[in-house]
Amino acid sequence: MNAWRKAVVAGSAAAAAGLTAGAAAFAASVQFARSTVRVAERSERSVRVLRVVRGEVTRVWLAGEGVDALGRQSLLFETPDDLANVLSGREPSGHARLGPVVARSGISVLREVERVDRGTLEAGAEGRMVGWWYTRPEELGYRVERTSFESEIGELDAWIVRPRWPRKRRWAVHVHGRGARPEETFRGIAPLARAGVTSLIINYRNDEQQPPGHGSRYGLGISESRDVDAAVGRALDLGAERVTLVGWSMGGTASLLAAADGVNRHHIDGIILDSPGIDWPEILRWHTRLKRAPLWIANVGMRMLRAGLVSSGEEGGIDVQSLRPEHFASRLSVPTLVLASPDDRYVPWAGARELAGLCPEHVQLVTISGARHVRLWNVDPERWEQAVLDFAAALPRPGWRGQ
Incomplete structure (x- = not known):
């Protein structure tokens, strides 16, 4: 979260420059809020x-x-x-x-x-x-096609990966995380292919060479969830009857929201999440604590995002407080596999544990210790892939869950 570190430094610099305490607080919170939704312009060589x-x-x-x-x-x-x-x-x-x-x-x-x-x-x-390992989906040994799908912000690029022995009309949509690339998701293709699931790996708004979102900024999964829903619609157009969502980090946030609110939500049979963003208020406060900065920077920044005082990927503002485990749990209705690490220092796993505790009837939590953010596969690929394969193979059709 280097951008957030810079936001804290900017606020401290404002205070050092002689601004009043109120002005310094305002400047620090604005910088923090902007960094939360800003699309990085340059990848750092660290x-x-x-x-x-x-x-x-x-x-x-x-x-x-x-x-x-x-x-x-x-x-x-x-x-x-x-x-x-x-x-x-x-x-x-x-x-x-x-x-x-x-x-x-x-x-x-x-x-x-x-x-x-x-x-x-x-x-x-x-x-x-x-953390991603493969540079092209073709490296996995399956048949790959390039395609695209139409979202509210324009045409977005995607790949189709077809398993050797496909199960009839079963698809998955793979969603990468904030500031990452689709390559991040390639690690999740093989176990789904072994389960006979055809994969659609997507780009979304603000990705490189893709249409920008509102203000060219992120929506913390809210805006991006509409691209995920559009991708599910594309899979249905291509012959899918049921779709599994596979979300990484902020892609997990977008997947949960698409399953709850999307036009095509009734065709979603399950969700697989790796290191998901489930408690955004706590994520933002966590990074504030890491920088030993006062929590009011994050709290005021979140209020600014909600009021639209700081522009984000949502034209009307982002209610960060709604992106909490309680909110997701109240609307979760499909089997969900969450893979998380207690050693994740980027997105703390407390949100994943809380969601599992609130929805034991829907959520299966698998932990892999020692792994950093979205690096669980890297630490134990055999266990990661087996968990995903077992989950995907056992998913019932939507509507067959006695609800």
């Missing part, structure tokens, strides 16, 4: 490649944010001579798949390089660690 050790097995020494994460991880990187993406604000073009940490030295770690998909990995390269 990892540096210190040395590449080539041999029978190639290994790489790294330093920076997230290099010590458990399990298999990906490195997006640029070489020192490739400045095009850095200057344009686009993601690094290189991609390397890294194994678990095998050695440490001070603040640096050594990881095995399992594969370099794009670019040449060399000392001096800078980039960032991500």
